[in-house]
Each structure stands twice: as structure tokens, then as C-alpha cells.
Amino acid sequence: MGCDIHLFVEKKINGKWLAVKGVNEPEIKEAEEFIENIKARGESADYWEKRIEELRQGTQGYIWDGRHYLLFEALAGVRANHEITPISEPKGLPEDISAEVKDSAEGWGGDGHSHSYLTAAELNAYKWDQTIAREGFVNVHQFKEFQEKGSPSGWCGSVGGGGVRHVTNHKMKKQIEDDFPFGDSSSYYTLVRWEKSLREALGSFCSWSLPELNKLVEGNPENVRIVFWFDN
Structure with a gap:
């Protein structure tokens, strides 16, 4: 079962903590791209167009509204899997x-x-630039990206099924070179390992959410906070 976070921003004003509203720009951008793809397929995007208007009105949870277990681990040690020390x-x-x-x-x-x-x-003091080890199963296109860039943009924790073939990295390279003479390339998966910074792995949380939070600080980072919990 999946785990989700419910995250709110609060600011202390005149000695009292108040919930802060704002617009989640990355989420709106993602919804806009999703709507574009739906319309390109000739399907109705009514639900998502309504949803995007709701997003533009602002929510308490604007800093983050997604599922990222690595973030959950960094914030509170929830869904821990990478052996990183949480902020608290x-x-x-x-x-x-x-x-x-x-x-x-x-x-x-x-x-x-x-x-x-x-x-x-507390968030600003955390070591977001620490290096973490990652691994996952990739298909042929993701493996090519891994070879070119050192890490894939997408991967699976596990993959199975009647048509799936698990092969070594060497075998995957050979199959690519031989243009997959023994079957459809989509059936081949291989396990790869790589390293990257936690900041890079968390994407928009570090590149957008934290800077947005710090816009509220006004000289005192103790007067701005996130309040959050999880559900399964």
C-alpha cells in the first residue's frame, strides 16, 4: 500500500502561528502537460481542467503535494530505505x-x-548535497540513457511477468549491439546502480519548494515551518 504526505506551511505573525496559502507551480505545470497529452489523444480533459483551476486558487499544502519516499525518509525517517539520517x-x-x-x-x-x-x-541546515546510492531495473531505452548520462530518468524497483527477461548489464549491451536478434527489446530488463546527490534526486522540492519557503522567512527562519503527517 502506498504512503502519502499531508504537508502545510505555517508562519508566526504577531506571536501566532497561521497557515499560509500559495500556488503549487510545479504541480500546475505537471497538470498542464497532462492535459495537453490527453487532448492530443482526442480524449476529454474536463476533470483535469477543473482540477487545475482548483490548484490555481491556492492551497495550504502548496509547498509539496506528491509522493516521494526519499523525501519522506529525509523529513522524518518514514519509508526508510536508503540509510540516510532524517532531519528529525x-x-x-x-x-x-x-x-x-x-x-x-x-x-x-x-x-x-x-x-x-x-x-x-532546520530544513536549511540539512545536508541536501549528500550522496546517495540508488538502484533499479531498467529497460533498453533507460539503459541507453544510463550509459550516456550515468543515471536513468526512470526505473522500477522490481519487474516481472511471463515475457520479462532479466539479463546482466553485459548481456544488455550485447543485445543492443546485435539489435536484439532473439526477441523484442521491450522484454529485456537489467539491474543498474548509480550515485547522485539527494538534492538532485528530490528535484522540485529542493529547486522550488525550499526557495519558496525561504521567501517567507524575512530574516527569521525559526518563524516559518512545515507541519506534516502521513497516511497509508
Whole structure:
């Protein structure tokens, strides 16, 4: 079963923590590209066009609205798999939480877990540039990308099925050179390993979300924080 995060931004104003609204620009861009692809196939995009208008109105959770287990591990040690040290183990909800975020958390009841919060100061102090080891199964196109760039843009944790063939990296290279004389190239998968920085792996969270959060700081990173929890 998948795990999702519910993340809100709060800012202390006149001694009181308040929920901050904003627009999640990366999510809107992703939705726009999705709508474009749907229309290119001649299908209806009514649902997504309505959804994108909702996104443009702003939400409390604008800094992040996605599923990235590596991020969950960095924030609170949730879904840990890469042996990185989290910023903090879950702290629970802050005692001075804003009313809006408190209501949302209570609405999840027992389905919400690992509640926590982190200030902008804590987030800024974390070692986002640490190197992590990654691995995954790739198909022929992803393997070619791996050879050219040192890492694939997509991969699977596991892959199976009647037509799937697991081969070594050497075998995959040979099959590519021979233009797959023994079958369809789409059936071949191989396990690859690579390293990259955590910052690069987390993409828009580090390139967009953290800078957006820091725009709210105004000289005191202790007065801005994220409050979050997870559900399965």
C-alpha cells in the first residue's frame, strides 16, 4: 500500500502561528502537460481542467503535494530505505499549531501517522548535497540513457511477468549491439546502480519548494515551518 504526505506551511505573525496559502507551480505545470497529452489523444480533459483551476486558487499544502519516499525518509525517517539520517524523528504536532492545520490533522484521525514539524532553519541546515546510492531495473531505452548520462530518468524497483527477461548489464549491451536478434527489446530488463546527490534526486522540492519557503522567512527562519503527517 502506498504512503502519502499531508504537508502545510505555517508562519508566526504577531506571536501566532497561521497557515499560509500559495500556488503549487510545479504541480500546475505537471497538470498542464497532462492535459495537453490527453487532448492530443482526442480524449476529454474536463476533470483535469477543473482540477487545475482548483490548484490555481491556492492551497495550504502548496509547498509539496506528491509522493516521494526519499523525501519522506529525509523529513522524518518514514519509508526508510536508503540509510540516510532524517532531519528529525517524528515530533508529533506542535502545541501551538494553527487552527486550520489542526482541523485537517484531526480529520485524518487514526489514519494519519508520524506527525511532525520542521522550521525553515532546520530544513536549511540539512545536508541536501549528500550522496546517495540508488538502484533499479531498467529497460533498453533507460539503459541507453544510463550509459550516456550515468543515471536513468526512470526505473522500477522490481519487474516481472511471463515475457520479462532479466539479463546482466553485459548481456544488455550485447543485445543492443546485435539489435536484439532473439526477441523484442521491450522484454529485456537489467539491474543498474548509480550515485547522485539527494538534492538532485528530490528535484522540485529542493529547486522550488525550499526557495519558496525561504521567501517567507524575512530574516527569521525559526518563524516559518512545515507541519506534516502521513497516511497509508
